[in-house]
Amino acid sequence: xxxxxxxxxxxxxxxxxxxxxxxxxxxxxxxxxxxxxxxxxxxxxxxxxxxxxxxxxxxxxxxxxxxxxxxxxxxxxxxxxxxxxxxxxxxxxxxxxxxxxxxxxxxxxxxxxxxxxxxxxxxxxxxxxxxxxxxxxxxxxxxxxxxxxxxxxxxxxxxxxxxxxxxxxxxxxxxxxxxxxxxxxxxxxxxxxxxxxxxxxxxxxxxx
Amino acid sequence: xxxxxxxxxxxxxxxxxxxxxxxxxxxxxxxxxxxxxxxxxxxxxxxxxxxxxxxxxxxxxxxxxxxxxxxxxxxxxxxxxxxxxxxxxxxxxxxxxxxxxxxxxxxxxxxxxxxxxxxxxxxxxxxxxxxxxxxxxxxxxxxxxxxxxxxxxxxxxxxxxxxxxxxxxxxxxxxxxxxxxxxxxxxxxxxxxxxxxxxxxxxxxxxxxxxxxxxxxxxxxxxxxxxxxxxxxxxxxxxxxxxxxxxxxxxxxxxxxxxxxxxxxxxxxxxxxxxxxxxxxxxxxxxxxxxxxxxxxxxxxxxxxxxxxxxxxxxxxxxxxxxxxxxxxxxxxxxxxxxxxxxxxxxxxxxxxxxxxxxxxxxxxxxxxxxxxxxxxxxxxxxxxxxxxxxxxxxxxxxxxxxxxxxxxxxxxxxxxxxxxxxxxxxxxxxxxxxxxxxxxxxxxxxxxxxxxxxxxxxxxxxxxxxxxxxxxxxxxxxxxxxxxxxxxxxxxxxxxxxxxxxxxxxxxxxxxxxxxxxxxxxxxxxxxxxxxxxxxxxxxxxxxxxxxxxxxxxxxxxxxxxxxxxxxxxxxxxxxxxxxx
Numbered sequence: 001x002x003x004x005x006x007x008x009x010x011x012x013x014x015x016x017x018x019x020x021x022x023x024x025x026x027x028x029x030x031x032x033x034x035x036x037x038x039x040x041x042x043x044x045x046x047x048x049x050x051x052x053x054x055x056x057x058x059x060x061x062x063x064x065x066x067x068x069x070x071x072x073x074x075x076x077x078x079x080x081x082x083x084x085x086x087x088x089x090x091x092x093x094x095x096x097x098x099x100x101x102x103x104x105x106x107x108x109x110x111x112x113x114x115x116x117x118x119x120x121x122x123x124x125x126x127x128x129x130x131x132x133x134x135x136x137x138x139x140x141x142x143x144x145x146x147x148x149x150x151x152x153x154x155x156x157x158x159x160x161x162x163x164x165x166x167x168x169x170x171x172x173x174x175x176x177x178x179x180x181x182x183x184x185x186x187x188x189x190x191x192x193x194x195x196x197x198x199x200x201x202x203x204x205x206x207x208x
Numbered sequence: 209x210x211x212x213x214x215x216x217x218x219x220x221x222x223x224x225x226x227x228x229x230x231x232x233x234x235x236x237x238x239x240x241x242x243x244x245x246x247x248x249x250x251x252x253x254x255x256x257x258x259x260x261x262x263x264x265x266x267x268x269x270x271x272x273x274x275x276x277x278x279x280x281x282x283x284x285x286x287x288x289x290x291x292x293x294x295x296x297x298x299x300x301x302x303x304x305x306x307x308x309x310x311x312x313x314x315x316x317x318x319x320x321x322x323x324x325x326x327x328x329x330x331x332x333x334x335x336x337x338x339x340x341x342x343x344x345x346x347x348x349x350x351x352x353x354x355x356x357x358x359x360x361x362x363x364x365x366x367x368x369x370x371x372x373x374x375x376x377x378x379x380x381x382x383x384x385x386x387x388x389x390x391x392x393x394x395x396x397x398x399x400x401x402x403x404x405x406x407x408x409x410x411x412x413x414x415x416x417x418x419x420x421x422x423x424x425x426x427x428x429x430x431x432x433x434x435x436x437x438x439x440x441x442x443x444x445x446x447x448x449x450x451x452x453x454x455x456x457x458x459x460x461x462x463x464x465x466x467x468x469x470x471x472x473x474x475x476x477x478x479x480x481x482x483x484x485x486x487x488x489x490x491x492x493x494x495x496x497x498x499x500x501x502x503x504x505x506x507x508x509x510x511x512x513x514x515x516x517x518x519x520x521x522x523x524x525x526x527x528x529x530x531x532x533x534x535x536x537x538x539x540x541x542x543x544x545x546x547x548x549x550x551x552x553x554x555x556x557x558x559x560x561x562x563x564x565x566x567x568x569x570x571x572x573x574x575x576x577x578x579x580x581x582x583x584x585x586x587x588x589x590x591x592x593x594x595x596x597x598x599x600x601x602x603x604x605x606x607x608x609x610x611x612x613x614x615x616x617x618x619x620x621x622x623x624x625x626x627x628x629x630x631x632x633x634x635x636x637x638x639x640x641x642x643x644x645x646x647x648x649x650x651x652x653x654x655x656x657x658x659x660x661x662x663x664x665x666x667x668x669x670x671x672x673x674x675x676x677x678x679x680x681x682x683x684x685x686x687x688x689x690x691x692x693x694x695x696x697x698x699x700x701x702x703x704x705x706x707x708x709x710x711x712x713x714x715x716x717x718x719x720x721x722x723x724x725x726x727x728x729x730x731x732x733x734x735x736x737x738x739x740x741x742x743x744x745x746x747x748x749x750x751x752x753x754x755x756x757x758x759x760x761x762x763x764x765x766x767x768x769x770x771x772x773x774x775x776x777x778x779x780x781x782x783x784x785x786x787x788x789x790x
Contacts, residue, residue, distance in 0.1 A: 052654035054661045062661055134660040135667075153657045176247075179301040180642030183601065184575065184632050 042094075043071045049089045051082040054133035055155030057106045062133060075099070080106035081154075113154040113169040115147045121166035128158035128167060210412075210438050213458040215451045217589040218443040219622045221378050221542065223418060227508040228381045228501040233389055234511045236525050238285050238312050242516030244270065245297045246306045248555040249351040251277035256308055262289045265319035267492050270308050279343045279353050282492040283319075284514040287312040298519075298538045298555060302548035310516065323490035332404045335487060339404070342486030343493045343556075348372055348447070348476030349543075351557040354483065357475070358404050360468035369408045370456055370467075371398055373415040373422070373477040374447030377540030380560040382497040383477050385510040387415075387422035390481055395429040397480030400487050405473060411435045413477070414452050416442040444542060445620040449474045451589050463616050478559070498558055500526050503565035504533030513554050520550040522561055534571070537562040541569055542621040576629040584623035584633060590616050594623040594633055601636040606644050614640060735785045742778040749774050 005012040047067035058078035060066040070076055076090045077099045084101060091098035101108055117128070117137070124142040129135075136152045139145030147158075159167045247253035254271035264270060264283040271281035290311040294304035327335060340355030360366060375383040387394060402411055413430070415423055417439050426437050440446065440455050450461045453472060461467060467474050478496065485491045498513040506527025513522065519536060537544040538552075540560055554561075584594035592613060600608045614637060623633045749771040756764050 047658070050654075051650075052657040052661065054657065062665070063658065064661075133664055134657050135664050136660075151657075151660065174303075176297075176299055176301055176303045176305045178646070179299075179303060180646060181300070181635055181638035183604075183639045184635050186602065 040068075040071055043067050045093055046070050046090060049082075049086055049093065050079060051086060051153075053081045053153040053155045055081060055153070055157060056133075057081070059105070070094075075102065077102045078105045080108050083108035112172040113156075114149050114152040114172055115154070115156075115158050116168045116170045117145050117147055118166040118168065119144050119146060121164055123164055125163055127161040127163065131157045131161045133157060210436060212438060212440040212455050215443070215446065215454055215589050216591050217587045217622060218445065219587050219625050220442075221444055221625060223442070224379045224501070225381050225384065225418065228379070228499050228510060229385055229388075229421075231509050233385050233497055234509050236511050236513065236517070236522065238314060238316055238514065239517050239521040240312060241290065241518070242284055242287075242310045242312060242514060243295050243518065243553040244281050244284065244308045244310065244516040245295070245553065245555060246271055246281065246308065248281075248515075248557065249279050249345040249353055251275070251279075251353055251356075253306065254278060254281050256292050256306075258289050258292075258308070260289050260292055263287070263313075264289060264310065265317050267319040267321055267494060269492075270310075273340070277353055277356055279345055279355075280341065280492075281308070282343055282494050283310055284494040284516045285310065285312045286315050286317040296549050296552050298545075298547060298552045298558065300545045307553070318491075321490035321492075323486075323488045325488060327400050327403055327487050330403075332406065335400065335404045338487055339483055341492070342482070344479060344482045344486060345493075345556050346476055347478035347482065347496060347556060347559070349557060351555075354475070354479055357468075357473060358401070360466075360473065364468045364471065366405045366408050366468065366471055366473050368410040368412070368457065368472040369398075369401060369405055370452060370472060370474045371401075371411070371413040371477050371480060372447060372449070372452055372474055373413050373419075374452055375419070376416060376442070376444045376447035377542050377544075377560075378444070379501050379562055380499050380540050381501075382499045382510055382559040384419045384422050385499075386478060386481060386497045387419070388425050391422075391425040391429050393484045394477060394481050395426070395433065395435065396488065397482075397484035398435055399433065400483055401473075401475060401480060408473075410457075412456050413437045414446075414456050415439055416446060418442040445589055445618065445622060448589065448618045448620060450618065463613060493556060496554075496556060496558070498522070498554055499560040500563075501560065502533060502537075502563035503568050504529050504563035513558075515554060515556055517554045518551050519547060519554065519561055522554070523550060523563065528563055532565045533563050533568075534566060535564075537564070542625065543619065572632065573630040575631045578629055578631060581628060583626045583628065587622040587626045589620060589622060590618060592617055597640070598631065598633055598636055601640040604640070604643065606640070606647060609640050609644065614644070617641075732785065732788050735781055735788065739778060739781045739785060742774060742781055746771065746774045746778055 043064070044067075047064050050063040050067055052063050054062045056062065057080050058066045060069055066074070066078065070090065076094070076096070077087050079086055080101060084098075087101060088098045115128075115136075122139075122144045124139065124144060126139065126141050126145070128145060129137045129139055133155060134151055134153055136148045137145050137158060138148060154169065154172075156169060159169060246256065252274040255274050256271045258264060258268075258270045263286075265286045266283055268283045269280050270283050270289070273280050287310045289308060291307075291309040293307065293309075295307040295309070296302065297305045297307065299305065324330060336355050336359055339358065340353070344354040345351040346354060346357065373383055373387060375381070398411060398413070402408065411434060413426065413435060415426075415437060417423075423437060423439055430437055438456055445451060446455055449467060452474060453459060453461055453467060453470075457472070459470060459472075461470065482493045482496070486493065493515070495512050495514045497510050499508075499510050500522050501508040505523065506529070507525075509526070511522065519538070523536065535546045536550055538547050538558055538561060539545065541562060541564070544560065544562060578595065578598060580595060582595065584598075585592075588594055590613075596612055597609060597614055597617070600612065601614075617637050619634050619638060621634050624631070627633060749767065753764070753767045753771050756767050
């Protein structure tokens with residue numbers, strides 16, 4: 001055997017390489033079948049970053065369809081509820097430059113809102129219930145409807161179909177439980193220049 | 209001397225504790241109005257169970273706990289409930305929170321209460337229930353409900369009970385003076401704790417060496433009880449739970465774990481006193497020792513203060529000079545916060561009201577850029593990198609902040625204290641923590657919304673599918689009904705269904721024709737009409753032919769053929785009619 005190899009070095013090398021190629025090919029083929037990923041993982045990742053308001057302002061029926069569209073090369077700046085932070089997150093995920101929010105699809109708002117039904121005026125038409133993408137409205141035909149505030153994503157979709165205009169989008173009131181500290185103003189280059197200006201500001205913390 | 213370990217970092221700010229311990233624990237007159245916030249603790253806010261106008265006795269439950277991690281509230285004195293509404297409370301936000309206001313009647317009448325002296329023979333579960341019902345929370349800082357903390361569950365046996373008497377923050381002497389005067393009761397409380405926790409092997413009282421009087425006061429009472437008083441050098445912040453555990457046991461509390469996970473429970477010494485009062489005397493937590501100190505008050509002293517006492521009440525009774533100091537701080541100079549107004553009430557976690565003069569604690573210098581001196585990293589007791597955290601907090605880089613263990617920061621303020629650029633580092637960390645927590649909550653909400661949306665979609669699809677199925681079933685049923693014709697009519701209908709082949713169309717037409725022959729009377733009438741019409745046509749045609757022959761027209765042949773044709777048709781109709789009549 002060794003003699004045969006030493007006599008035909010080229011053929012032996014060829015045979016060895018072909019053999020290796022077959023073995024690894026089989027291994028890769030097996031792995032591709034065994035560890036196959038269902039669906040498109042990038043869609044999942046983009047969907048994770050979207051705010052899930054399901055508002056349709058991007059022009060797609062829900063966040064997931066938009067995520068699919070982004071994965072297929074659509075613009076990433078069509079999501080007003082997510083705003084610039086979502087755009088930045090998707091941009092860093094896809095490794096593309098982060099554009100500004102496309103104003104065509106709406107403006108970013110700092111104030112979170114929830115839908116509120118003026119119950120006296122509700123006629124029980126169920127139109128808002130059908131429009132709600134997250135089933136956050138309770139009610140039945142000819143009975144008063146109401147919004148489950150905790151489930152409402154503030155998507156606005158119920159406002160338009162209401163025939164008596166009894167749905168308001170109210171800003172979410174900040175409570176003491178979700179109050180947060182804010183980042184202090186950045187120190188300037190020469191802080192002493194601002195001494196007078198800063199002295200007039202209320203003291204925010206006693207960092208002794 | 210028991211061996212102690214040394215924590216990394218730490219600072220030595222001026223202690224300023226001597227001013228407030230010259231006199232013993234004092235008592236103030238009962239304020240006219242007391243305000244009891246419904247949330248003085250970590251967990252769900254209590255739910256009021258009294259009405260405006262109702263008279264209450266001291267110690268009566270005025271709010272019930274909402275869930276497991278919650279505590280009840282008790283009336284701190286007898287009087288009338290005068291309001292249940294939002295009031296300013298001691299919170300850095302300066303926002304309002306739900307409170308119950310009691311107008312005191314000055315009598316300070318206790319509700320009927322009874323303690324138990326032989327707690328050794330009572331089950332720990334019952335003792336825990338009593339602690340919970342007494343509304344006791346950790347009185348050191350965070351205010352975690354004690355009954356929850358003391359109930360770590362069977363899978364986490366407790367072998368070390370640590371009593372935190374460190375009181376490392378400058379100015380504060382509430383625990384110090386409480387130990388000096390109430391050492392016996394405190395040790396009694398520790399024994400109750402020991403009974404609740406099924407007698408842990410190690411019971412240690414951790415105390416800094418700047419309180420020799422307190423150490424001395426404890427000594428005779430702990431003798432022969434198995435409780436050891438561990439004295440260690442003064443350093444800020446030794447009183448942090450993680451730091452104290454390390455100092456006393458040399459064990460580091462893993463990130464994100466609770467002391468119970470490593471078999472320890474850490475209780476503030478003020479809490480042990482409250483537990484003694486709750487079990488032995490049956491008194492709920494309605495008062496606590498609070499230090500009133502700072503150069504802006506004339507009398508610096510500790511007071512046994514009713515929960516709900518307005519801070520202004522403490523200040524006015526201690527000759528507060530508003531001109532001397534600009535602000536009032538709740539807590540110490542390191543971790544305390546400036547109060548939004550002096551009307552906020554004392555709560556169960558208020559160990560100090562500090563009214564410093566301008567000279568004592570000057571206003572914050574404007575922050576200057578970081579010079580990367582690294583002093584903050586040396587001062588950090590949690591061995592974090594405050595400077596890095598500062599950069600990442602500015603950049604709002606949440607991932608890196610978490611990677612640098614931002615959440616292990618105890619917000620002790622040692623880094624801000626040493627910072628030569630006066631950067632309010634702790635505020636950056638608090639803001640960053642808030643942002644990250646907020647982002648996490650948003651994530652949970654988004655996931656929830658996604659789930660609901662998916663479900664919504666699925667439901668719509670299913671409804672659509674069911675409708676489609678019903679439609680198909682109805683069609684099927686109709687087809688079946690047509691396939692078995694009960695009469696000729698139904699057959700013709702079934703034939704009329706849209707079909708593509710020509711043969712079908714012909715068959716359908718024939719069937720229609722056949723259907724039309726159904727009535728013999730109709731047929732006869734029709735034939736008679738046809739014959740009449742044909743006879744008429746024949747007559748006209750014969751006339752035309754006669755004319756043509758006369759004028760010798762070239763249409764002769766065509767016309768004669770037409771006449772012949774008409775005559776034939778007439779003959780046919782006549783034979784048919786004869787057949788029919790026969």
